Amino acid sequence: MRIRCFVPQHDRNIFFTNAPMKRYFCLIFAIFTINAEAQNDRYLILLKDKVGSPYSVGQPSGFLSNRAIQRRQRQQIAIIERDLPVNPSYISQLAGTGARVLYSSRWLNAVLVQADTTIHKAIKQLACYKNTYRNGPLNATATYPLVNAGVQGSEVLQNSLNITQLTQNQANTNYGLAKKQVTMLGADVMHNQNYQGQGMWVGVFDSGFLNANNLRSFDSLFTQNRVITTYDFVDGNANVFDDDRHGTMVLSCMAANWPNVMVGTAPKASYALFRTETTASETPAEEAYWLFAAERADSLGIDVINSSLGYFEFDNAAQNYKYTELNGNKALVTKAANWAVGAGMVVVNSAGNERANSWKYIIAPADGDSVLAIAAVDSNQVITFFSSLGPSADGRVKPDLAAMGLQVAVAFTDGSIVAAAGTSFSSPLTAGLVAGFWQAYPCLSAIEVVRLMRQAGNHPNLPDNDTGYGIPTFTRAATAAEAYFNRKCAPVKTQKMGVKL
Structure with a gap:
């Protein structure tokens, strides 16, 4: 959810405005616009293993940049099986069910797909399937009114600070406001x-x-x-x-x-x-x-x-x-x-x-x-x-x-x-x-x-x-x-x- 951005009523004069008040989420915490149709559901599919993967911890350049490899070497961090990409054949199997493959996760060994309930049932029959995270679509919403939909807590005013009248003390620091x-x-x-x-x-x-x-x-x-x-x-x-x-x-x-x-x-x-x-x-x-x-x-x-x-x-x-x-x-x-x-x-x-x-x-x-x-x-x-x-x-x-x-x-x-x-x-x-x-x-x-x-x-x-x-x-x-x-x-x-x- 969004982390609320609060300004108490008595403190609102800290904002000096020459523009219309604007609502502002201080910590945005929202999700993909949901289409009510089931085929837009997004499932995070957890896979059984990385057996048969063409990737190897001994050849990290296949999935990590040189800078990423150097960062790990500098810190003496080993590249392990968790770092290996999802087996491409598993991704192909998921796509073969009619699911739209969106992203894959190396660390979780999972794939985010967009699918309807029928396709999800077909996915569950695949040999590479392990589980569905949270046992259902991640973007499922309640049928009742959304909680915290809109500004939470006090409305925060976004008002311009006075750029042209910086104090000499501020200007001398380079940092200004x-x-x-x-x-x-x-x-x-x-x-x-x-x-x-x-x-x-x-x-x-x-x-x-x-x-x-x-x-x-x-x-x-x-x-x-x-x-x-x-x-x-x-x-x-x-x-x-x-x-x-x-x-x-x-x-x-x-x-x-x-x-x-x-x-x-x-x-x-x-x-x-x-x-x-x-x-x-x-x-x-x-x-x-x-x-x-x-x-x-x-x-x-x-x-x-x-x-x-x-x-x-x-x-x-x-x-x-x-x-x-x-x-x-x-x-x-x-x-x-x-x-x-x-x-x-x-x-x-x-x-x-x-x-x-x-x-x-x-x-x-x-x-x-x-x-x-x-x-x-x-x-x-x-x-x-x-x-x-x-x-x-x-x-x-x-x-x-x-x-x-x-x-x-x-x-x-x-x-x-x-x-x-x-x-x-x-x-x-x-x-x-x-x-x-x-x-x-x-x-x-x-x-x-x-x-x-x-x-x-x-x-x-x-x-x-x-x-x-x-x-x-x-x-x-x-x-x-x-x-x-x-x-x-x-x-x-x-x-x-x-x-x-």
Whole structure:
């Protein structure tokens, strides 16, 4: 479901507008527009084995890029049977039933198909068939009114911050309206050492990146060809710029590069933009899209994934997760996130915006044991009223870290800079910090980066259920890296300079 984006009534004057009010989902959590006809049902078919596969762990170039192979070699991560693609003959057998094959999953050994009930029955008779995930179509919706269809909680106003009247103090920092959110994490210190994400690849999973390819905030991202790839797993095409705006705002927290107006935490990284969400409905199919995107990211050689998404409640209440299932191993999307870390990527995810609601707690995949779940604090570093609580259902510290998530400056689709609220934005701010830190210490493994970022919080020895280990900074992370690993990783030597973005 969508993570609610809350702004209390008395705080709405923080947004200054010269444009009509717009409804805004702070954490999009929706699913492929459902056609009522049964042939549009999407089933995730689990297969028995990978026997007879033409692929081999000894020849990974058949399914992983050179960059992906090098990332694993650098981290001493073995390529195992789970990494092998689905047996092509099994895919052919599924197609032979009349099913439309959409995507296949290496890690789950599964295929997402579109089929009617008759075709699904035929699939179940195949020798390669093992099971159907959730025992039915992923996009099944209830016959009663959809839950949480529309804006959840308070309506958030998207209003323009005053770009032309920046204070001299803001202008002098290069960061403009983003000064507070960047400096809170010490990302300005990181940038001054010339760790701005150069050479790092970040995957962004979201609901769409409307008009991002036309905005001043991202001009260098596109003119320098640092958009690695784009793909819409919902609609099955490469265009991610014609759908929801949420991803545009999320991306700006990392990638914006508009000197003296707004600069993100990793303005010189490269980005892969994946749409795994839609605003039409809320079903478990989105968890499958997240899985497919994670595997695509793995194959490309992505370093860091930011996911400002979360799952626990669906249109069909029978499919909802219970809090007791948020144990790091139950939800499909959590399994996918853990597998992604196991493949050598760092996964940074919003903790959720459920504190003021009956659920209260973090949501999947923030419960993953290797996932960095990010809470939201205000500009005074005080936990916000909406940021989801920990711990995980099995008692682990969650969230892991926190960053600014109230009055966050983000790029909007009309070219303005707006203030927004939610863990949707504290997450990418942190993901950019992670990218720059890993750039500085490239010999670290993904799991080592996760551990060191936890140590970089401002209260690592007293974790709590609000902000976990606290608010990280680059300086504390660098200090922890050298101390913990006994200088295993001398940072890459770069010329220290003022930020020239």
